[in-house]
Every structure is written in structure tokens, then in C-alpha cells.
Amino acid sequence: MSNPQERAEVLLRQLVPDDASRSVGPDRQVTANFSSGSRAISSYERIHGQVSQDPIDWSTVETVATKQLTDVLYAKAEGIAKVTINRPEVRNAFRPETVEQMSTCMADARDDPDIGVVILTGTGTEAFCSGGDQSVRGPGGYVGADTIPRLNVLDLQMQMRRLPKPVIAMVAGYAVGGGHILHLVADLTIAADNAVFGQTGPKVGSFDAGYGSTAMARIIGQKKAREMWFLARLYSAQQALDMGLVNSVVPLAELENETVKWCREILRNSPTALRLLKSALNAAEDGHAGLQQLGGDATMLFYHSAEGNEGRQAYMEKRRPDFSKFKRLP
Template identity: 65%
Template structure:
């Protein structure tokens, strides 16, 4: 169902991202969907229970996608969304949570929650407004329209748009460029950029990353060993 997620899917993504975070051989993480028809269509409506919540196999209502969103934001490594096809609803929020988004020409973006009585009152609303502005964010949420890749690029939702056949190659090229830079610098910059809209938690994260840089790397933080960009090492796709 267009790479929709359910409780088990979210649990597996959380574990995969945790594994990538703590693997010293990985410098950049790529989040993508299976196939070329969809990045992610959000929550799987087939597992919504009688009270509207998403049920796991035991019948317990929980999804925990906010935990995964928070994990992307606080991961010290760049997380890149590689988007082909539909990026809708909760899937649209997931790509926004990533640090960069590389989109194929067939990508489609938008929100659908209000059509089925749901919404994302956290980053899905507030961070979207930071990206595209208040008026456009309200349009996206209130009207539930869909936007093609070029429209998404024009409003700042994605970083670049490429032919579908070149999507993986271009994503890897961007990742290898990042791998040439100081991991510690990228780590601290990510925390600093997130602090703008993550409130007190964001400031604490920034302070923690700065402390890590001084305590463990000291004056050599900017010279932290880089992963070799000419190889596929350092890239992790989940």
C-alpha cells in the first residue's frame, strides 16, 4: 500500500536508524521507500482500530511515529530523504524531518490527514510553516492538495529534482560531498539549525553536541577524520 507504515514498520525503522547512528563506518543515512511508485503514503489505514488509533498485531493502539521523527532530528549524522513517487500524509512529514530531500521528477507531495479526521500538530505543522511560510503551510493542510516535484522545489520543500533514472546516483553524489566534510562540524551544525524550532529540547541538544566537540575532539574537532567519499562506505540506506 504505497509503503504505508504501521506500528511494526515504525519499530523497525527506529531500530534501523539506531543501528546506523552508532555505526562508526556510517557518515550519512539515506531514508527511502521500496520501488519507484511511492516514498511513503503515511499511516496504513488498514490497521486503524475502532477508536481511530493504529493497532499492532496484539490489538494495542500505538504508532510512535513521533519517536521516529524525533530520532531523525536528533541523529548526529545527516539523514537524506530519497523520494520517488508519492510522499503523502505521514510520509510527507517524514521527508520534511530529514536534513535534505532529493526528489525524482515523478514525486508527489501533500497532506491528507484532515480528509480522514487526523493531523500532525507537531513538526508536521510547525516545521512545515518554517519551511514554506505560514500561508502556504495552511494551504497545504487546509486544502489537502497534491503538488508535483517542481512545485515542491519552488516552495523549498525539496533540495533538487532529478530524472527518476538518476535519483539514486544523484543522492549518492550529494552524500559523498557531505562525507568530505568534518563529521563533528556537520553534527554541531545540525543541532544548531534544529535549535531554532525545537525549543528547550533543541537548545539542550545543541549544548550537548557542543560539549561533545570540546570534550572529545577539542581543538581538532574540525579535523575529525572523514569517511572516504570515493567508496560506498559511509552511506547507509534504510
């Protein structure tokens, strides 16, 4: 296709909706006239189709790994798992049982091959999560029914980081203290316009010297992270967006629809690519543990290859493996 006019027409068909007229002028300038109400459709949408805007029909899961869920709601649909902190009476503050149930749901989502993305949220519109429940905080952590003080939310943070599927925090209302850190360690954050963000630890004699400090500094910068911790102020959704703390802000009424839209778009992409990208993006911050995850993901990918299978088959057949057929690429 050597004719510039033909090339321009092909390009225009990719970028302009069908209800818009197209033309290439004598000066080879491409123009398009859009009808009222039409919008430019991206080439991605023209090839793959637009993401569905239909409401999602969740299926509730009441028992996970023989455990009855009390502090958490768990649901699945369309390859999406949704974990909801269900303690609205305390602004979705977590206690050890809450964290244990969240961890159980995250493990289930990891092991379910039909799940490709996880949403983390809180019940109601007043709070995503207000952090640890101070009423059960003891000398060594948060005290559960077994009377043992724990800081098991730290394990949950690592679990979310190493879960080989994207985790999206869907935030309405307060995301403060330990709840703020949960959205921080999620891969993406979609916030409602009523969302409020901040670290409250210094006001209640607490702090997070792990992801809550280091990951935050990498995301928003050292100066802003120190401001957030040292002053313990609260920030609006727009302020959070401006500092790069969240990915998008939408009206409260559209929060779930927008989050589900992001999930549906993610699910169109290669699960192996997403897995390797997540572990690669985390590797530098997570040290040897991050490198182990990245290395393990690479091993899993290699096991799917003909070269990897040749070594196994040769061992099982008690013969010398023939790797000569595999190119030593630059």
C-alpha cells in the same frame, strides 16, 4: 606575488579546466577558451577531486539488534546507510512494526562510527511513503500485532531530528500524509520528477500538529503551509521545489545516483562540524530538547580538547587542575 598578471594566471588555474586555453590580455582582462565538451571545474573540485559517479555496491543487513527485518530493508556502503520502507503493496504505508524497524535501523546508523549519512526511501517508484496504514488505524492510533494502538511515528520523527548525522529523503512517487512529514523532518530531500507531495490528513480525519505543521510553516511559510493542510491538495515535484520543500529534482532514473552523489560529497566534510550544524539548525525549533542536543554535542566536542582532559586527569591524579595554560580568548 605582486604582479597582477601572475595573480590572474594563478586564479585562472584554479577555476578553468586543464583542456581550456588561458590568457591575460594587455588590458589585464582574463579570458579562457574552452574546448568542445569541457566544463568549468570549480576550485573545490580541483583541490578535492570530483565526486565519484560510480554505482554504489550495497551490503544488505537482514538482522539489526537481533531483530529480523520484515517491513524494512537496510543496507550499508561507503559510510552510507539506506533505510527503505518495504511495503509497496500499500504504497509503503507504515504500521507500528514498520516504524519500530525503521527506528531500530536509525539507531544502528547512529551508533555505527563508520556511517556518516543516512538515506530514507521507499521500495519501488510509485511511492516514497503514503503515511499511516489506515487499515490498522484504531481509536488510539495504529494497532500492531500486540493489539496496542500507537503513534510511534512521532518518536521516529524526533529520532531523525536528533540523529547526529544528516538524513536525506530520497523520494520517488507519492510522499503524502505521514510520509510527507517523514521527508519534511529529514535534513535534505532529493526528489524524482515523478514525486507527488501533500498532506491528506483532513480528508481521512487526521492531522499532525507537531513537525508536520510547525516545521512545514518554517520551511514554506505560514500561508503555503495553511493551504497545504486546509485544502489537502497534491503538488508536483517542480511545485515542491519552487516552494522550497525539496532541495533538488532529478529524472527518476537518476534518483539514486544523484542521492549517493550528495552523500559522497557530504562525507568529505568534517563530521563534527556537520553534527554541530545540524543541532544548531534544529535548536530554535526544538525548544529545550533542541538546546539539550546542541549542548550535549558541545560537551562531546569539549571532551576531545586538552582543556577538558586536564580537568579529568587532575581529578584522577588527585591534584589541582592547571587551567592557566589555556587562553581566555575573546
